[in-house]
Amino acid sequence: MKFEYPGSQSLPLGVVVRRAPGVTRWAKHAWKASAVLPGAGPADWKMLRTDGDVTEFHAATLPLTLYVSDVEAYAHELQAREPSVYVVLRPVSGNKDIPWTVALVTASPYEAQDYCDSAEEQVEKIPMPDGLGAWITEFVDKHYEEEVFVKRRRDKARIDRSQDGIGDPRIRQTTDVYRAPRRKEVVN
Template structure:
């Protein structure tokens, strides 16, 4: 049995030429698809029309780790589970945006945002959501919440500083 289940994915990025007078390029995450052998391994242009282009970036792997269980749980219970994609604009050529990593963990996406990375998300397909839910249910147990006694029920000497 594979200790770390994984999926091969491809990321589709959208690029728009001069969307307004202040920007030369605008990049956005378009979708994440389960990788097929037909995709190959090199990024390529899928379609370009009217200043809008879509690029396929294959070869991403999402692995599930037991210590990220809380992040998966938070993603699944958010109401709209998503793929999180961290991507960067090329410093030398701002017309190029490249995805760097894909995750299913809400906590990992938060760490990327804390590091001031660009992170976008797209909805999970139902089969991937079910796969993630099965793994999370089998490997994650939320910590029991401990009820704290209100300060007013404690003796004055036991109360913490305000």
């Protein structure tokens, strides 16, 4: 049973992962999420194409879920020079052929940043296809209300008339409490 939050929308999003030859002798292959496929069907590392040593896989299809609570993040991403979606790849131990699993797809740059803080996952920024951008724009237009900036004004209280805050009135003070204490001289 799948539960959706009120005001949220989901769309299945296929993730294309590219395997290319590694550039060092320690890494046999370099893996990178390279594209997304809106509305894709289920997949489990299905090979899409091979060009020499480079192979592209339809690695997985995950739901891209938009939440009303994150609508500000989506609006921020849509205003970027190149709007993108983010794919989080998580390492899998014990599988030499396919060492990654697709953990998450998101349109929120803030959520992607949270995954970047950990050195364990690999976060890829993928250009947003036009149709996906239109779907996210429609969601943002429906739910986003920009907060108007209101400059805070100082209150008109006169603070130069009283000695409020000089010290605790319960303690006798014969000198200025803001002065640094002096060391008493010892007389022999």
